[in-house]
Amino acid sequence: MVSVSREIKVNIESIEDHKLDYTEFALANLGPADVPLEGALTEVPYDDRAFYTDPELLNMHPTLNLASREISLKELSPKFGSEVKDTQLASFVDNPKVKDELALLLTQRGVLLFYDQGDFFKLWPAKIGEFNSYYGVPHVLPITKVVKDNPEFVTVSV
Template sequence: MSQTQTITQTQAPNVPQTLVLKNPVQAEEDYRYSHLLPHFSEDRYPPLEPFEHVDPGQRALTHPNPRAFLENATSVVELTPRLGTEVRGINLAELTADARDELALEVARRGLIVFRDQHDFIDRGPDFYKQWGSYFGRLHIHPTSGHPAGYPEVHLVYRDANSTFNFEIAESTTSTFWHSDVSYELQPPGLTTFFLLAQPTTGGDTLFTSQVSTLQKLSPPFVTFLRTLSAVHSGVEQANFSRAGKRGGVVRREPVEHVHPVVRRHPVTGEEALYVNRQFTRRIVGLKKQESENILNFLYDHIDKSGDNQARLKWEPGTVALWDNRITAHSAIVDYGDSKERRHGARITPQAERPIPALEGLKLD
């Protein structure tokens, strides 16, 4: 298990050693985004190096009005009291540096912000996506997912009548599978941007939950205990899924496991959030197997059933969603398979800091 302390030297993104592309999805002349269809290269990447992350939202705390970027919006609607805001009338692609800082702070405070009518943003293409995401952190290159040819920093989610490259459990009775993206990394993502290039007529929504609220629903003595715990997050199962010939069948970086606090603290807002998820959390450090499984299963069940902590995003053309992976979890809803329609999404995933324990001094080594 890799156990690496964060260092302060900024590292450049890893550069692939070779470039051999596989394209299991054929380009279609009449599909507007055929240049963004998933390719699965055989590139190999070295392990990720630690880096110092500076959260843009921190700068917004000193702005005279940290929500100034919303002043020209035609509509700002809270999806739920504690999670999610829907915004219309703002062109994300034209935000200034100060406005991007304010956006980062607002996403940290609300967990999820949904921007409608962002066709300009989406149509600017992958070079712009990289420039946009790099403002918020070092871009993560997924070890197993498909990406547009030549743009490994753009993670794709894809399903059509003939193909699917999502991490799915075929034997499950439900497609709802809560997770925080690639939480197995030493420095998992912070502010993430996601949008659909194609979507089914109905279905294919995304669920989000506030891990701040799920934590606050628990009793104070139990939360005090949870703060003393750390857990292993693992990418091994995801890699093995690909090695079995699924998801595209490639593993470009060897899988890692890292230990993170069960309760983390946001570096900008100071809020505490539960930080476990079914997809990548494997065991609680220092507890016996049955003890660990009982606690984790209780927490997973709590996350699954807490509808009062959740928001449901119904996609429409031109929608761009931004969420903070440090304080939220999400799940796709794969309920559109019978329609044979295409769902094609792109994610830009900047990494953030190594999770900060809510309990000062908690050891993660």
């Protein structure tokens, strides 16, 4: 019998170690005591918002019109991923047509990157949660680091 053990060391940095523009996005530990574990086969209603818009929408690369506003796209690779340039998500929060068009773009490209979203972060947390919930029921992962007091949000650093 062979016994293998592996030690993993994790260095959690505190807010005081860094100057954060948005301290409300500091990571928090999330454990089973914080989040009730759901059954593996919990049925969740799903309505794919991409079906509510014109499928010909994305034939306009490298520019795209979202609700009569032209935006530019930069493909990260020919088949997967796009950077959406010069666009603030905050301007789309209350526009269901644009959110449906974004759903189609995401469906076809797999990953969308939006940089410099300061205006969007100012809507924290209610409007951002509402924006995310438009696309479906948020899933809380009890094994990851989340935004303090908002376990449905996970920060991703690039």
